[in-house]
Amino acid sequence: MCIELFSLRDKVALVTGAGKGLGRSMATALAESGAHVVVVSRTLPDVESTAKEIQDNGVKSIPLAADVTQKEDVIRMVEKILREFQTIDILVNNVGTFMGGPFLDFSEEDWRKMLEINLTSTYLCSKVVGKHMVERQRGKIINVSSALGIFGAAGSSAYCVSKGGVIQLTKALAVEWAKYNINVNSIAPYSMETEKTQAMLKDEKVKNAIISKIPLKRIGQPEDLSGVVVFLASKASDYITGQVLCVDGGFSAQ
Numbered sequence: 606m607c608i609e610l611f612s613l614r615d616k617v618a619l620v621t622g623a624g625k626g627l628g629r630s631m632a633t634a635l636a637e638s639g640a641h642v643v644v645v646s647r648t649l650p651d652v653e654s655t656a657k658e659i660q661d662n663g664v665k666s667i668p669l670a671a672d673v674t675q676k677e678d679v680i681r682m683v684e685k686i687l688r689e690f691q692t693i694d695i696l697v698n699n700v701g702t703f704m705g706g707p708f709l710d711f712s713e714e715d716w717r718k719m720l721e722i723n724l725t726s727t728y729l730c731s732k733v734v735g736k737h738m739v740e741r742q743r744g745k746i747i748n749v750s751s752a753l754g755i756f757g758a759a760g761s762s763a764y765c766v767s768k769g770g771v772i773q774l775t776k777a778l779a780v781e782w783a784k785y786n787i788n789v790n791s792i793a794p795y796s797m798e799t800e801k802t803q804a805m806l807k808d809e810k811v812k813n814a815i816i817s818k819i820p821l822k823r824i825g826q827p828e829d830l831s832g833v834v835v836f837l838a839s840k841a842s843d844y845i846t847g848q849v850l851c852v853d854g855g856f857s858a859q
C-alpha cells in the first residue's frame with residue numbers, strides 16, 4: 606500500500622538537460638517508477654539515447670531538442686508535449702552549468718550567461734509549464750539547485766547567486782501556487798560525479814579536498830538523486846512544498 610504512494614504510473618514528466626549527467630539519471634528513475642518522460646537538451650542525439658534507454662521500461666519517452674534559455678523554444682517544446690500527451694504532471698528543471706573564477710576577473714558576459722542558463726531557464730520553463738499546471742490545478746515542479754545556492758564558495762559568485770535564485774524562486778512559487786495544488790521543491794546536490802565534473806575529479810588532490818568536506822566521505826553519484834526525485838514527483842510528497850532537499854553526503858549539516 607505504502608509503495609503505491611511512490612508510483613508514477615501514467616504520469617507525464619518533463620526533464621530538462623536530460624542528455625547526460627544528473628538529468629539523464631533522474632529521467633531514468635522517473636521512468637522506472639512508471640512515468641512517461643520527455644527528455645530535453647540542445648543536442649538531439651544525446652536525448653535520443655536517453656529516450657531509448659527509458660523506453661526499455663515500457664513507458665513512452667520523447668526526445669526533444671530545445672534551448673530552454675530561449676522563450677520561443679520553451680513555448681514550442683511545451684506545445685509539442687501537450688499535443689502528444691495532453692498534460693505535464695511533473696517538471697524537473699535540471700538545466701544548469703558551472704562557470705567560475707575570481708569575482709574581479711569574472712566578465713559581465715559570463716555573469717549574465719550563468720544567470721541565463723541556471724536561473725532564467727528555470728523561470729521560463731516554470732512559467733510556460735506552470736500556466737498549464739495552474740489550469741489543471743495540480744502539478745509537481747522540482748528545481749535542481751545546489752548546496753552552493755545556500756553556502757558561499759570562493760570563485761563561484763555567479764553560480765552561488767544563480768542557484769540561490771533558483772532556491773528563492775522555488776519558495777516563492779511554492780507559496781504562490783499552493784492554492785492550485787502545485788508542489789514546488791528543490792534538490793540541492795553538492796559534488797556529484799557527472800560528465801561535467803569527471804575531468805576535475807580525475808585530479809586526486811582536488812577529489813580528496815572535496816571528499817574531506819563531505820561527512821559520508823564520497824562524491825555523489827547520479828543515482829543518489831533517484832529516490833529523491835521520485836519522492837518529490839509522487840503522491841508521497843503531497844504535503845511538502847517550498848523545501849530544499851540537500852543531497853550532499855551531509856555537507857550542509859556541518
Ligand SMILES: NC(=O)c1ccc[n+]([C@@H]2O[C@H](COP(=O)([O-])OP(=O)(O)OC[C@H]3O[C@@H](n4cnc5c(N)ncnc54)[C@H](OP(=O)(O)O)[C@@H]3O)[C@@H](O)[C@H]2O)c1
Binds near residue numbers: 651749797798801
Ligand atoms: N554535477 C555536480 O556536481 C552538481 C552539483 C550541484 C548541482 N548540480 C546541478 O545539477 C544540474 C545538472 O548538472 P550535471 O552535472 O548533470 O550537468 P551536465 O552533465 O553538464 O548536463 C547538463 C545537461 O543540460 C543540457 N543543457 C545545458 N544547457 C542547456 C540549455 N540551454 N537548454 C537545454 N539543455 C541544456 C546539456 O546538454 P546540451 O549542452 O547538449 O544542451 C546536458 O544534457 C545542473 O543544474 C547543475 O548546476 C550539479
